Amino acid sequence: MTIPVALVGIGKIARDQHVPAIAADPGFELVATVSRHGSVEGVPAFADLDAFLADGPQAAVSLCVPPSVRTEMALAALAAGRDVMLEKPTAATLGEVEAMVVAAEAAGATLFATWHSREAPGVAAARDWLNGRRIESAAVVWKEDVRRWHPGQAWIREPAGFGVFDPGINALSILTAILPGAHRVEAATLVFPENRQTPVAAQVSLRGPGGFPVSVDLDWLQQGPQSWDIAVETDAGRLVLSHGGARLAIDGVERVAEAEAEYPRLYRRFAELVRARESDVDASPLRIVADAFLIGRREIAAPFFD
Structure with missing residues (x-):
């Protein structure tokens, strides 16, 4: 089963890591991007998340925006029943992490808080x-x-x-x-x-x-x-x-x-979680900070x- 995914935030980390990892993984298809300033050639683009959730395809959401705005986007996507993958750090505060976990559980959605260096x-x-x-x-x-x-x-x-x-x-x-x-x-x-x-x-x-x-x-x-x-x-x-x-x-x-292969491993883990209808959220690094x-x-x- 191929998982459609929308990439939110088309900045440096998205272009350097997420786009190539998705393109190389037959388990995913990049079906939309959401960004005010960037896009990916050949992929439908939306200027903001609300427009994507209202009119875009049904797809998981991979959030590559800064942590200061990430939580509100994650909560909106989870409320719409979308599975969500988060860039690191998970959020700006521990309270935001807790709010996202509760929202994912309420929606029956997958929430994956990634730590790419662990891969x-x-x-x-x-x-x-x-x-x-x-x-x-x-x-x-x-x-x-x-x-x-x-x-x-x-x-x-x-x-x-x-x-x-x-x-x-x-x-x-x-x-x-x-x-x-x-x-x-x-x-x-x-x-x-x-x-x-x-x-x-x-x-x-x-x-x-x-x-x-x-x-x-x-x-x-x-x-x-x-x-x-x-x-x-x-x-x-x-x-x-x-x-x-x-x-x-x-x-x-x-x-x-070995050469780095962190982001392909993250997406394989995301696919496992989505198919199992499970979440993976560890806030211990954020707690130390x-x-x-x-x-x-x-x-x-x-x-x-x-």
């Missing part, structure tokens, strides 16, 4: 290797250049845009996948440019399940080599996930080194300009 090739293997081993500590180093990876995306630096936690939540999604359980924020320092509403750097101290320490170091102004690494010290050796989870090494010996903002110490840095 990186090394993540499942890392989780399997860590299972049953004693964890001594973990360290996350996630440093990249915002000007390179998010050009012109000013919404990320506004309220509900997450700032450095937009990429940082990818690391947290991996952390909570390979070391499942309650992660408790003990302290945080958030660095805000004096002219922006979201941080460009953050250091967060956590306690993982069972009490082991976790350090998180995020930077959005990294020059030179980019870093997307998670290291876990255990009683059986040191595990390192690098390149955003694409590579896995244990005690320096590489176990997994929310707690860091709640208790974090704020530092002011020099102005940021694109």
Whole structure:
């Protein structure tokens, strides 16, 4: 059974990842786009979601819009009985996540909150290797250049845009996948440019399940080599996930080194959920971010300009 899907928000992530993933998957057909500014050649286009829900084809909805507007769109689509797939981060607040879950249950619709970095090739293997081993500590180093990876995306630096936690939540999604359980924020320092509403750097101290320490170091102004690494010290050796989870090494010996295939895996999972009439919503990475903002110490840095 081919699942018709409408893509809402035709920006960078939609063009780079969603459109190619849908096109390559015989289980899906892109039947509509919804955007004020973008479109996909040969696909019917709608200027807003209300018009699509009223006059467009019956289709699942994949939301690629910023989190500040995503929840209202998701609630409208769910109320119309549409299955919904959400880009990360799931929403701007935990309350919004709860509202969407309730709406999906009431409508009998599928709701899939995606975390694309969990689909990186090394993540499942890392989780399997860590299972049953004693964890001594973990360290996350996630440093990249915002000007390179998010050009012109000013919404990320506004309220509900997450700032450095937009990429940082990818690391947290991996952390909570390979070391499942309650992660408790003990302290945080958030660095805000004096002219922006979201941080460009953050250091967060956590306690993982069972009490082991976790350090998180995020930077959005990294020059030179980019870093997307998670290291876990255990009683059986040191595990390192690098390149955003694409590579896995244990005690320096590489176990997994594959090209990324995250979004095709997300759409396969969405198809499984739709066919089973189930939902998959995990807010644990978002909860860590929310707690860091709640208790974090704020530092002011020099102005940021694109």
